[in-house]
Amino acid sequence: MADGGYEKEVQVMKSKLLKQDIMKAIHDLSQFGQDECGGLTRLLYDEHWVAAQRHLKMSMEEAGLNVHFDAVGNLYGSAKGSRYQDQTILIGSHIDTVKNGGIYDGQYGIIAGLLATAHLKKHFGDPVRNIEVVSICEEEGSRFPYVFWGAKNVLGLGGKEEVLNIDDESGISFVKAMQGAGFDFCDEKTPPRTDIKAFLELHVEQGCVLEKQKKSLGIVEGIVGQRRFTVELTGESNHAGTTPMSYRKDAVHAAAEMISKILQRCREHGDPLVTTVGRIDVKPNVVNVVPGQVEFTIDTRHPDRKVLEDMTKDIREIISTVAVCFDVDYCLDMWMDENPVPMDNALTKIIETECIRNGVDYMKMYSGAGHDAQLMAQHVPTALIFVPSHRGISHSPHEHTDGEDLAMGVETLIATLYELAYKDEVKGIQVTA
Amino acid sequence: MADGGYEKEVQVMKSKLLKQDIMKAIHDLSQFGQDECGGLTRLLYDEHWVAAQRHLKMSMEEAGLNVHFDAVGNLYGSAKGSRYQDQTILIGSHIDTVKNGGIYDGQYGIIAGLLATAHLKKHFGDPVRNIEVVSICEEEGSRFPYVFWGAKNVLGLGGKEEVLNIDDESGISFVKAMQGAGFDFCDEKTPPRTDIKAFLELHVEQGCVLEKQKKSLGIVEGIVGQRRFTVELTGESNHAGTTPMSYRKDAVHAAAEMISKILQRCREHGDPLVTTVGRIDVKPNVVNVVPGQVEFTIDTRHPDRKVLEDMTKDIREIISTVAVCFDVDYCLDMWMDENPVPMDNALTKIIETECIRNGVDYMKMYSGAGHDAQLMAQHVPTALIFVPSHRGISHSPHEHTDGEDLAMGVETLIATLYELAYKDEVKGIQVTA
Numbered sequence: 001m002a003d004g005g006y007e008k009e010v011q012v013m014k015s016k017l018l019k020q021d022i023m024k025a026i027h028d029l030s031q032f033g034q035d036e037c038g039g040l041t042r043l044l045y046d047e048h049w050v051a052a053q054r055h056l057k058m059s060m061e062e063a064g065l066n067v068h069f070d071a072v073g074n075l076y077g078s079a080k081g082s083r084y085q086d087q088t089i090l091i092g093s094h095i096d097t098v099k100n101g102g103i104y105d106g107q108y109g110i111i112a113g114l115l116a117t118a119h120l121k122k123h124f125g126d127p128v129r130n131i132e133v134v135s136i137c138e139e140e141g142s143r144f145p146y147v148f149w150g151a152k153n154v155l156g157l158g159g160k161e162e163v164l165n166i167d168d169e170s171g172i173s174f175v176k177a178m179q180g181a182g183f184d185f186c187d188e189k190t191p192p193r194t195d196i197k198a199f200l201e202l203h204v205e206q207g208c209v210l211e212k213q214k215k216s217l218g219i220v221e222g223i224v225g226q227r228r229f230t231v232e233l234t235g236e237s238n239h240a241g242t243t244p245m246s247y248r249k250d251a252v253h254a255a256a257e258m259i260s261k262i263l264q265r266c267r268e269h270g271d272p273l274v275t276t277v278g279r280i281d282v283k284p285n286v287v288n289v290v291p292g293q294v295e296f297t298i299d300t301r302h303p304d305r306k307v308l309e310d311m312t313k314d315i316r317e318i319i320s321t322v323a324v325c326f327d328v329d330y331c332l333d334m335w336m337d338e339n340p341v342p343m344d345n346a347l348t349k350i351i352e353t354e355c356i357r358n359g360v361d362y363m364k365m366y367s368g369a370g371h372d373a374q375l376m377a378q379h380v381p382t383a384l385i386f387v388p389s390h391r392g393i394s395h396s397p398h399e400h401t402d403g404e405d406l407a408m409g410v411e412t413l414i415a416t417l418y419e420l421a422y423k424d425e426v427k428g429i430q431v432t433a
Numbered sequence: 434m435a436d437g438g439y440e441k442e443v444q445v446m447k448s449k450l451l452k453q454d455i456m457k458a459i460h461d462l463s464q465f466g467q468d469e470c471g472g473l474t475r476l477l478y479d480e481h482w483v484a485a486q487r488h489l490k491m492s493m494e495e496a497g498l499n500v501h502f503d504a505v506g507n508l509y510g511s512a513k514g515s516r517y518q519d520q521t522i523l524i525g526s527h528i529d530t531v532k533n534g535g536i537y538d539g540q541y542g543i544i545a546g547l548l549a550t551a552h553l554k555k556h557f558g559d560p561v562r563n564i565e566v567v568s569i570c571e572e573e574g575s576r577f578p579y580v581f582w583g584a585k586n587v588l589g590l591g592g593k594e595e596v597l598n599i600d601d602e603s604g605i606s607f608v609k610a611m612q613g614a615g616f617d618f619c620d621e622k623t624p625p626r627t628d629i630k631a632f633l634e635l636h637v638e639q640g641c642v643l644e645k646q647k648k649s650l651g652i653v654e655g656i657v658g659q660r661r662f663t664v665e666l667t668g669e670s671n672h673a674g675t676t677p678m679s680y681r682k683d684a685v686h687a688a689a690e691m692i693s694k695i696l697q698r699c700r701e702h703g704d705p706l707v708t709t710v711g712r713i714d715v716k717p718n719v720v721n722v723v724p725g726q727v728e729f730t731i732d733t734r735h736p737d738r739k740v741l742e743d744m745t746k747d748i749r750e751i752i753s754t755v756a757v758c759f760d761v762d763y764c765l766d767m768w769m770d771e772n773p774v775p776m777d778n779a780l781t782k783i784i785e786t787e788c789i790r791n792g793v794d795y796m797k798m799y800s801g802a803g804h805d806a807q808l809m810a811q812h813v814p815t816a817l818i819f820v821p822s823h824r825g826i827s828h829s830p831h832e833h834t835d836g837e838d839l840a841m842g843v844e845t846l847i848a849t850l851y852e853l854a855y856k857d858e859v860k861g862i863q864v865t866a
Contacts, residue, residue: 243707256696287712291710369672
């Protein structure tokens with residue numbers, strides 16, 4: 001199939017169908033889980049989740065895909081390859097939502113995969129290797145205290161022991177919820193899949209970078225590493241009127257100085273380093289008592305582990321220096337240390353080439369948030385594509401992405417899938433037989 | 434009566450009785466209101482309060498004083514003057530406690546007055562003008578949302594309308610509680626007292642200045658003025674991973690910078706200015722969200738109103754400058770503005786002279802906390818004497834003052850009362866007929 005033909009088709013599609021198709025598909029799928037606050041609440045294995053997966057199954061069947069669920073409830077729809085049936089290009093994202101979330105987070109990536117595959121099949125027939133769309137059962141961790149249950153099972157990495165004894169807020173066990181939705185644990189004798197040659201995820205940015213930079217699309221180079229700390233300061237609670245400043249061990253004054261210096265240090269370092277002090281708890285927290293105790297958190301992220309290590313050193317140095325200065329004791333606990341996860345270079349390059357060829361106004365960027373791609377990338381070549389989030393709002397009913405941008409994402413996916421699944425050889429990717 | 438005789442007596446007393454007398458009297462009175470946490474909880478008009486006042490009444494009677502309650506429950510025991518019965522030197526403090534308070538706050542001042550008066554009567558006979566010991570019914574405001582009910586009624590200043598519709602935590606009305614204890618509102622036709630020529634209060638410092646300065650006694654020059662503010666900052670809640678630093682409106686970063694600068698400014702100004710940020714509330718207060726809202730309080734105190742005005746200007750300037758810098762909106766609300774209250778110069782001077790004469794290692798200081806003396810000083814010449822609080826701890830079962838210091842306070846009170854009530858003329862005080 002010649003490139004000229006493909007490009008012509010894309011033009012036709014752009015002008016006619018794609019935007020409406022996407023909007024309609026998202027609207028249809030958003031019936032399942034509408035909550036009273038105008039958002040989507042569709043939690044792993046609940047009735048809305050079951051209904052959404054059933055709806056998607058039907059849509060996949062209508063698109064002529066071979067459809068099946070795996071044991072735990074990941075839904076797959078595949079267009080079988082004509083030549084290399086042991087090679088699969090996997091595309092998709094997660095079907096679950098946070099509580100009172102938006103209609104783009106997760107499900108946009110599934111719909112994009114489905115529409116792209118349907119489009120390619122319709123216009124170009126069967127691919128040379130399998131294209132498989134996956135609706136991943138869980139990513140948000142919003143019902144049970146566990147994340148990436150879906151992606152882990154896509155890869156055959158189980159996680160059974162870790163969910164055996166966890167319950168949701170109302171006391172329903174993970175196992176009971178899963179069985180109630182008609183699923184159960186994978187047969188552990190099933191060997192992990194070896195056919196996945198690439199995983200592509202299309203997702204809303206959940207940040208404001210693309211919008212601020214006036215770009216339609218982001219090609220993610222990597223997902224940032226992340227460290228989280230809790231800082232406990234112990235000074236001395238005193239009467240706010242009777243304790244001269246020089247006799248105080250004021251935990252709030254010390255905390256303010258630390259927070260101010262740490263965030264300033266982060267700003268001085270520059271993008272893409274981000275640092276957040278999101279939680280502060282003061283004791284006793286009353287107007288007329290010099291506070292004896294403060295606890296606050298630090299969350300710092302960067303795509304380069306070395307930078308995170310340097311920032312950690314800076315944090316330690318600032319805290320120890322200020323603590324001495326204000327005569328307070330401190331305890332600094334690093335309770336999360338996640339490595340950065342780079343996306344696959346060759347895949348990223350293919351997407352970039354397609355963007356240039358199709359005149360997409362893209363930028364390369366990092367993802368500051370976790371995604372299924374973060375788990376997948378550690379096992380198979382993975383790429384992650386962002387479309388803009390209006391004002392960066394996410395995990396909210398106010399989440400919004402313009403139709404044009406949604407379409408631009410799917411077009412880019414189509415162009416990329418064409419390269420990956422319709423050609424015998426793909427530069428940089430081990431796909432040929 | 435010659436000074437020589439008095440001094441001899443004081444020496445005898447010091448070596449023999451006073452310390453034990455005070456300790457025993459405090460111990461006896463502390464039976465009433467012992468709580469399960471090892472502290473004193475004796476709230477206005479409760480059963481323990483009634484029992485404590487009855488016990489004190491008996492002690493006063495045993496000391497040969499003429500005893501009576503006023504309508505609202507202030508208890509008075511007086512040694513009638515032999516010459517000037519229209520002139521009264523009033524001494525005392527409050528009988529109520531905070532919840533789970535210590536055994537010195539308040540009641541020490543009543544016992545000190547009682548012991549001093551009994552001592553003087555025993556050794557020197559009747560004073561030339563009345564000495565009256567008062568057990569003030571309420572100062573802490575720990576049962577009902579109202580303070581200085583006792584002192585206001587000592588002065589005939591009522592406050593009836595303000596307590597008519599207030600309840601305690603369990604819904605019992607102020608009026609019902611008062612009537613249950615056997616009291617009622619004052620007859621409003623009773624004219625305010627004009628006989629009080631001086632009010633003396635002896636109290637624990639509730640701060641650590643005397644202990645740090647290794648002084649046995651503090652002569653209070655004035656009670657600080659006090660301003661309280663609430664600062665509300667509104668930035669923008671954002672994803673901690675996907676929002677670059679330069680796109681943030683981080684209310685915590687702004688608050689940290691403000692708090693740090695305000696407290697630093699206060700330290701630079703020097704004693705006795707104190708400033709406290711006691712309460713911080715962050716929203717949404719989770720580790721991985723850039724906080725969009727912060728509310729914090731500021732409490733600032735100084736004996737000179739001009740300094741408080743200057744500090745207020747500084748606070749406003751810091752907040753407005755930092756808010757612009759961090760692109761957050763702010764609202765600064767000053768909801769308390771209490772004037773400083775100076776103690777009476779002449780009385781303070783008399784106490785100082787007595788301290789020097791008796792070799793008391795005293796210092797002059799300000800009170801950062803409110804006391805009955807704060808209300809009284811606005812109407813009658815008033816003096817306030819502090820004894821040290823171990824480690825500045827107060828409003829706690831761990832409140833402690835050494836027996837020697839307790840005795841030193843009473844000795845100073847005796848010496849001062851002798852000057853005020855046993856002599857026809859007192860320098861600087863309008864007491865002669």
